[in-house]
Amino acid sequence: MASPAPRYRYGPWHGGDDPLAAPPDLRAAIDELGREVMEGRSPRSALEELLRRGVRGTPGLDELTRRLWQRRSEIQRRHRLDGTLQEVRKLLEAALDAERRALFPDPSDDARFREAQLDALPAGTAAAVTELADYDWRSSEARQAYQRIQDLLGREMLESRFQGIKEAMRNTGPQDVARIREMLTDLNALLAAHARGDADVPRRFEEFMRRHGEFFPEQPQSVAELVDLLAARAAAAQRLLNSMTDEQRAELAQLAQQAFGDAGLAEQLAQLDAQLRGLRPGEDWTGSARFRGQQPMGLGEGAQAMADLAELDALAEQLSQSYPGARLEDIDLEALARQLGGDAAVDARRLAELERQFREQNLLERAPDGSLRLTPKALRRLGETALRQVIDRLRTRRGDRDSERAGAAGEPTGGSRPWQFGDTEPWDTPRTVRNAVLREAGEHPGRRGGRVRIDVADVEVVETEQRSRAAVALCVDTSWSMVQDGRWVPMKRTALALHHLVRTRYRNDALQLITFGRSAGTVDVGELTALEGAWEQGTNLHHALLLAGGHVRRHPDAQPVVLVVTDGEPTAHLEPDGEPVFNYPPMPRTLARTMAEVDALTRLGASITVFMLGEDPRLRAFVDLVARRSGGRVVEPGTDGLGAAVVADYLRTRRRRG
Structure with a gap:
């Protein structure tokens, strides 16, 4: 019975390394490394320089770093931080305009009193929003606009601290606000127990994720992972506030009391920030950045921008390879892909593969004094390249091929070598036939008998040497x-x-x-x-x-x-x-x-x-x-x-x- 034909599946390529891309040119990299060493660099610094410059078809660490700084500059040049304040101001003006339109045709004293209330509002946006918290809106359009202010503040404050909460908050009705309040209460209780070192924290964490996992699409697997996620985001939100002016920070602090119309939400978030700061004091809670663009960002977008800047800084440090024990495997490829795209991650992976091959293929070794040096294998490759260049020059200059015809007029050494173009030495027939048989057996394992075809790759020639030393x-x-x-x-x-x-x-x-x-x-x-x-x-x-x-x-x-x-x-x-x-x-x-x-x-x-x-x-x-x-x-x-x-x-x- 004939064996079934092999089956193949074809599908779209969804990113990652190009399966058809050529591997890094190790020989060219060795030649470049050797040139640096011959110019006086140590093998370690030569390897670092090679990785910084890159190789043919693969940009180096310097180019990736340049793109990181360009991305960082674009974020700061394009954006400004008062997006939430501007949006609140627009909604407030819309609410006041709608309310005045509703009051104008009413001749009653109540309508005039309400107009006087509106006219006496404080000039500051946050103070005016706070003053209107207990106002009984006559216009339904105005009431809805004011409600949007409260919902906007709640969403922005939460999104600045919970990266994935937007998907879980498609609506912001009373039930949603209650779910959020319950989640924050349980979260603060869990973190307090974790800080105390309570024994039942793992159980409480599993229960917390079962009840509130929709707010955490990252799906942390432990309290420590949850704290890491939240602390990084909270620190980014704090750096965002640090980057604002004193007036902007004061307005936001006052507006926070109106988030979802619930002053308790701001208190729970403040408690959460304090706990995270105590659990992860090593996060950057004091940094800031200067934004000088025209595109306004809300609190959620601003916190993400600050997180992106921190990620870009971390990637730049990884690409610099300037810390003790640095290896290219340290580079966070997922973060690099997020910031610069999948091609950048592929380039970094190829450079890491090049560095790994240098070590695994025994091209660099550690000397007794601890320094790196080229191995005999690497020196042979450098010598082979140097000799090939010499031979090419000899051909151009004189047209002869003496340097390749090693011992052609001499005696056999007993050895053989693969045939190369231009060799005139006699074939080593037994070795050539053996190579052909082994090759065909490997290509057609089930075939028996038949004719053996000799390929150029099978040919070996007799090696000779000159009679004199x-x-x-x-x-x-x-x-x-x-x-x-x-x-x-x-x-x-x-x-x-x-x-x-x-x-x-x-x-x-x-x-x-x-x-x-x-x-x-x-x-x-x-x-x-x-x-x-x-x-x-x-x-x-x-x-x-x-x-x-x-x-x-x-x-x-x-x-x-x-x-x-x-x-x-x-x-x-x-x-x-x-x-x-x-x-x-x-x-x-x-x-x-x-x-x-x-x-x-x-x-x-x-x-x-x-x-x-x-x-x-x-x-x-x-x-x-x-x-x-x-x-x-x-x-x-x-x-x-x-x-x-x-x-x-x-x-x-x-x-x-x-």
Whole structure:
């Protein structure tokens, strides 16, 4: 019986990460991180800078922060805080106009007395509303307008403290006001019991939510969650009041007594605010903001605006990553989506994923001193990129492909590698067929027998190596002029490219990286990549060639290759006691000691290639002398062509002597 065909369901996409979007380009991110490190940043600060700037197709933290501040500025620029007062004033004028229209045609003394009452009302809106609390309205239209004032005040006061109460208050009849009063009474009793630490608080909370859960669409699961929700909203309402003028605050305090025509409601809300302030003193109860727009906001809208401003501030702090132990996973993606839209949350999630991949894919590791550093895996990727750029430049410049044909004229190593475009090595037939069989078995698990089709991805070629070994010493100038004149990063990329070429294609060669400034030293590729430029006078080529000679002597069976990258003539040498001596202009003793090491390397069979950066006539005269004495040569590649020149010279020397 044939197995049933697989069934699929298709439906609309409702937000979140785009399922068809490409993942973050980790290789490009590593290259960018490596460039920052080579320029002198620590890996930690380089990673932070990368996340701040973003990667291709994903804006960084700086752009998200800019949009947060823009959103914050728009809220403050667009709005003003007297919306409730303005609405009350309009309703009051409508009520008085309707009442006067009803009284005007009545010739009775009662009508004239009522008109006198209206004419004697206080000038302030709140005082007038309070004065009319016991007035017996003749006009039904006026009575309804005044009732709308009371209902408006009640709704605004409640909405400023309960974010979801608007949905539960579609009507404001006497029964609704009674439900609200009952909810506030029970809520204050619950919070008082919670503050005392009563044992039955969980039971009372469940009973409270069963009876009044309609007022809390957030559906808190405990008293603590309920307090958190209410305290955040109450603090926003308090910050709203703090942002008003003294006159506005005084009017609202007086008008609060007329909320739903029940002075007790204001007292219950004041009791609730006091309890929340005691339970959550860490909320911002004293802050304020300046609103300078023309669009009026009511108390509910104003409290939401203050809550939005607080949320924007919290998001800005999360995006800054400036607090101890900060991680991008800390960003509240739901809040970010509320403030900036779903795309912003997707961007932040992609940046967090990029940071996580850096750690999980073993691209960054912690050094013994606690700092972050690039792992060998990351350095290999940087070297691969640097070498690829060198190869591309070699193709453009010369049209040859020597750098990719590692050992093509040599002997098989016993290993193989995946075929790449342009490879001319013979196929490793057994491995190629095995790859094809395994691939087809994975793609068609139920099929037996049949023909095996070989795909390009299955092909492996025989890996070869040159018959001779080389002892390579790459001596790079690390004096301050290299940093100052923009040669620091090209020098490091050159070392990375050469290191990667030797480690992957000429694994029998012995490569030694040597840096020289006031003195010289041997470094590994990771140390060189992370090396920071320092103010140091001195170009101690003498010491560097001493170390190069030691490297050559340790490998007597290998052909010596000495490559020197420098932008200045020797200005320092090493004394017999090991102390470096610097002088400018160079002392004859410095030049003599340097040339003695050139002669020593020549006797070992090494020809020295000097890659000269800069146009100093004294440097030109010196390197020409080195080339004549050693049988080497001078190359003037410029910073853009330095890597290609060094790699090409290394390959040329191997072919010539292999």
